[in-house]
Amino acid sequence: MSLLIVGSVALDSVETKAGSVTDALGGSALYFSWAASLLNPAQVVGVVGDDYPMAALDEVAARGVDISGIEQKAGESFRWAGRYSDDFTDRETLDTRLGVFAEFNPTIPASFTDAKYVFLGNIHPALQLNVLDQIENPFLVVCDTMNFWIDGERETLLELLGRIDVLMVNDSEAIQLSGESNVYRAANWILDKGPRTAVIKQGAYGAFLVDDGKVFYAPALPLEEVVDPTGAGDSFAGGFMAHVARSNDLSHETLRQAMVYGATMGAFAVERFSVERFGEISTRDVEERVQKFADLVRFEIETAG
């Protein structure tokens, strides 16, 4: 089923203890669509500058990602540079140049407006609302945001919450948005504002889903080596949404499965710089890793109850 992502397409320069890359493919839309493509084709709406290495997008296009909604404009592409601490618990932003992304006001191509599964990547909430107005009849709208908008565009964000199905944010963002000091209370606060479901990501620990009055926790897969955590959350979102889209089912059980596919894609993402890992793996690798995830949390207890 059709899956649309609207978000950033960037060039990232990243330093970690494993090495460094310069102007590597990045941005929420690219991580999301690469991860999604292993399960379900995705359509991307984004913007790049005239300095963008368009040929580098061929590989993701070959995987079934429709990149015709990536507009190339005169000017510089969005660039981000950062450095991670050796244990990956901190990261320092060295440089952010928004370039043409600063004026990004997405127009959804006519061929994408019938998308049934929609992910609103982290952009101004007014633009996220504007995207929603252009989609005809979506089955599921999932939305990301960040501290900058929570702080500066709170009212618009609250309006947006009334129109989306799932808010997917980091625990610190949920805490900031809600004013609660507990992540589960923060999730319930979010549900009171409109969404049927909250997904709260907890970095290297995992992520949880609150849906249908139940909580599902997906721990992060154990990794002995992390190369670059950039894009893990967007890859999680791509795996989550692509599984829902290919299942074309919004049941609680499907959302639990989607969390597992999300966690699996997040684990793949961090094993290489940029989106490199997704170019190396197949759908079969994903399904095999999902089985490893199953073993991570499996146990049998018979109780008298």
Place this chain on the structure above:
Amino acid sequence: MSLLIVGSVALDSVETKAGSVTDALGGSALYFSWAASLLNPAQVVGVVGDDYPMAALDEVAARGVDISGIEQKAGESFRWAGRYSDDFTDRETLDTRLGVFAEFNPTIPASFTDAKYVFLGNIHPALQLNVLDQIENPFLVVCDTMNFWIDGERETLLELLGRIDVLMVNDSEAIQLSGESNVYRAANWILDKGPRTAVIKQGAYGAFLVDDGKVFYAPALPLEEVVDPTGAGDSFAGGFMAHVARSNDLSHETLRQAMVYGATMGAFAVERFSVERFGEISTRDVEERVQKFADLVRFEIETAG
């Protein structure tokens, strides 16, 4: 099957945003044995001062905890005072008075030396070795430690690692001990030093087991209200060991179950100050909560593989 804990018996004064208590029952041995008693009787070896409210131990004794190994000595009881931040991510120690605990050199009563399941609470590793010398033929020895001993008694601690079955520590302690910057590498480092199994606790996020070449992750149960996190780790240990002792089985599958009982006891512990919660609940409450845990991580995926 017989279960022995050697550790601290203390009086804790704790402040959290939920309130405060003064000279409340605390210490690793008390949290451990209270939690354990809901599944399997426990024997406690510890020391208190002549100021200790011995009558307060009657309730835990009534639950089947053998407190005859708690020696009362002339002097002050071990007291700890601390204050937690509102989100429970930080705690400040306001006062520590070791009292008679400073000279604690455990003598295991003759009636306890045949204990089959032994938990060595956090005391000087030389004393932990000394306890081990007094136990005749234990089936499983699980050991805790802390940053102070990792820093100051490293060689003794390494000797101890060669004689125990399970090291159960916090992630920061595993990182400090191993010198690794990744918790899964730290766990494998620990296994290289002797133990067959490592249990790494990650506070409010959960805990993982590395055993038999496999990793099992037990997320913390979702809690919307935390009253006092003190003793959560010791309660986890009590639930873990008591399940293994009552099963009298050291298989990997039993250890997975034990992690779930540990996580369940940790969740109960933090819902009240001190050991209060364990006085309110029954074994049936524990089993019901284990079912909630099962629902927290349950999902069904059929894959082509």
